[in-house]
Amino acid sequence: MDIAVIGAGATGLTAGFELTKRGHSVTVYEKSEGPLGGLASNQTIAGAQIDKFYHHIFTSDADMISLIDETGLSRDLMWKDARNGIFSGGRVHPFTSPTDLLRYRGLSLPGRVRTGLAVLRAKGCRDYRGLEDVSARDWLSANAGRESYDKLWRPLLDSKFGEDADSVGGVWIWNKFKLRGSTRRGVDAESLGYLRGGFGALYDRLAELIEQGGGRVVRSEAGDISKDAGGGLSLAHGGGRERYERILFTGSPHELCQAADLPPEYALRARSVRYKANICLTLITARRLSDYYWVTVAERGAPFVLFIEHSNLFPDPAFGVRGFIFLSRYLDASDPLFAADERYIADVFFSYLGGMFPEFTRGEIAQYEVRRARWAQPVVGLRHSERLLPLGTPLEGLYIASMSQIYPEDRGQNYAVALGRRAAALIGG
Ligand SMILES: Cc1cc2nc3c(=O)[nH]c(=O)nc-3n(C[C@H](O)[C@H](O)[C@H](O)COP(=O)(O)OP(=O)(O)OC[C@H]3O[C@@H](n4cnc5c(N)ncnc54)[C@H](O)[C@@H]3O)c2cc1C
Structure with missing residues (x-):
């Protein structure tokens, strides 16, 4: 079958790979520029390949581990024991065990x-x-x-x-x-996994395998999905239209409603799952600021909720003695901070960081990047199971597999891979 997969994140690329293995002709569309992998894509910063948004996996992430194995990348999967902390009352306390x-x-x-x-x-x-x-x-x-x-x-x-x-x-x-x-190893240790060179390496590899299997990865926004006269589906992209027997959409349900004309009752339900946005600042410092990997900020009014010193757990020769740090903030997309100027965001974050680590001075900042994601975290509310969308949509042949359909687990690459596999089995037999 000719199948389109919309979205080259973990879910879409896994589904595309599975469908290619089953002998289907697959075209993956991705609207964002830059590296593939959606939220789990890489950035190049200070000569290093690293996630745009911090990622690690757990020892229990069986789907993710088996995909890394299947794509020949298991030699690059590292496992380390993390040292975690919690910032409260003006200091970082150990909080791993x-x-x-x-x-x-x-x-x-x-x-x-x-x-x-x-x-x-x-x-x-x-x-x-x-x-x-x-x-x-x-x-x-x-x-x-x-x-x-x-x-x-x-x-x-x-x-x-x-x-x-x-x-x-x-x-x-x-x-x-x-x-x-x-993901514990014994009572006191927590083992976390990371792919050398960033998880983006896995998504590049999946795209390569789809293309080797005869498929395509097209960098273009797909929209205006509708039934065509022959009973199939068609979508518009880059000024043209293409016809498919099946289409799998892997962005948020809100984006699906923009890309396809769906009945109002379905659209209402699809849009009922709220999503938080995220601002993630990657910071390169002249030296390491702490000996923790993951510090949760448990202070009301703090501008970010996570301080992640990635270089402490997964050092890379490109980092040298420098600190590679992520500062993460979840917020509503309507919050003015989400659209604020990068320098303003950096200023707010760095002021607070100076309070967390009084020896830290702005002169130690070598470089920083501000990344934003609109569809970062679905809000798992009360009786969430009643809001879950099925994979099939009212438009025959059009399917959706998105983070909001992962339940009772929360979003994560492992569940994206499992969902991509489930969608491929349903669509492609
Ligand atoms: C801050 C943050 C930290 C995280 N930390 C971790 C972690 O430590 N470990 C972990 O396993 N997971 C983590 N996650 C979750 C993980 O990133 C996601 O679960 C996973 O990447 C979701 O993949 P996806 O393919 O479902 O969605 P996405 O990555 O959102 O991919 C959907 C893709 O669809 C594309 N798209 C949408 N509409 C269209 C269209 N009309 N045409 C073309 N393309 C379109 C989008 O551009 C996007 O690339 C984190 C997420 C965030 C935001």
Whole structure:
């Protein structure tokens, strides 16, 4: 069959690869310029190939690991034990292991014990459906205690979800606890994986394999998807139209509604899943700022929620002694900061960074890049399962496989790969 895949991110390229293996003629369309891979694509900065938005994988990410293996890149997959921290009360506290939690001075001893028990309860819960009706806020307050919610979890939920924080479902937090536990090596170590040269290398390889299998990767926005007279589908791109038997769309449901004329009831449902945007600043410093990989900022009003010193966990010869750091902020796309001038964003972020690391001076900044993603994180709300779109759409032959359909897990490359495989099996037999 002639099949179009719209979107060259993890989901689209995996689906394209699977469909090519099944002998179909595949064309992948990608509207963004620059490297392939969507949110997981690379940037070249200070001579290094590194993700535009920080990424790692977990030891439990079986679909992702098997795809890396299948594409011949497993020799480039590195596993390292991460040192994580939490910034609160003006300093970074170690926060990798249960022992770190017990030693954490930001909470009273009973608060720490209740938090630990809540994590264990979440991990022991096998069926997420009981958590569909309870918000993360209520579940955490009831199980970890009000103190833990106010001092630890509320600043995190607020930073990540803003005005949607109170409606985030208990399933989302359950999944976070479960996932972190699944990548432990022993009690105190957390093992994280990274692809040498950035995950973009995997997406370039998939595109290469699709082309070797006779397919095409076209750098163009696809839209105006409609039924044609012969019973197939057609799409417009670059001033022309092409005909396909099947089309798989892998952008957000909101983008799908712009690209195809779909019935109003379906469009209403598709647009009901809210998405947060993300600003991610990659910073190169003359020296390393900490000995942590991942620091969560648990302070209300902080301009970013994550400080990730990538060079501490996955050093690359191109980094030398320099620090490669990501500062990440989730926000509504309507927040004026999302559209703000890069220098303004950098100024806000660097002022706060100077408070986190008082020895850090702006003179140490060698380079920085500001990246923005409009469709970065679906908000997993209460009874999210009722909002989930099926892969098929009302337009026969048109399918959607997007981050918002990943549930009860949260978005991630592993689930994108699994979804791409599922969509390919459904569409291409
Ligand atoms: C800040 C951040 C940090 C993350 N950290 C991690 C992590 O540590 N580990 C991990 O595994 N995952 C992480 N993720 C999640 C991971 O990046 C995603 O789950 C995954 O990349 C989603 O892939 P996708 O193909 O579904 O979507 P996308 O990557 O969004 O790809 C969709 C593609 O469709 C294209 N498109 C849309 N409409 C059209 C059109 N009309 N025509 C042509 N092209 C179109 C878009 O340009 C885009 O390239 C992170 C995400 C973010 C934002």
